[in-house]
Amino acid sequence: QVQLVESGGGTVETGGSLTLSCEAFGYADGSICMGWFRQGPGNKRERVATIYLGGGTPNYADSVEGRFAISQDNAKNAVYLKMDSLQPEDTNVYYCATRRYACALQPNLQDAWGQGTQVTVSS
Secondary structure: OOEEEEEOOEEEEOOOOEEEEEEEEOOOOOOEEEEEEEEOOOOOOEEEEEEEOOOOOOEEOOOOOOOEEEEEEOOOOEEEEEEOOOOHHHOEEEEEEEEEOOOOOOHHHOOEEOOOEEEEEEO
């Protein structure tokens, strides 16, 4: 059974930084894409960043390019999202997601989800 465990959310002032962590359990190997999505009240869930643990370049949403960085730890099947220059519009619940064998941008194509972690950026 796959389980994603997230941590690292919180409240930060505008311009501040946070790092989110996600570790995936239940996979026999690293042939998975891991990524972060976010969703605010009344909004659709949107992709933030994805990376394929088996190799490949990270993929970012335009809104976070240059401010957020996703990194990986293949030994743990884990990813991290370093978020810099945070803005109030980045306030959302952030969800970790996985997909077997290839990355996909669409939330409905992900295989598993974490429980979500709240990120709040105060102005």
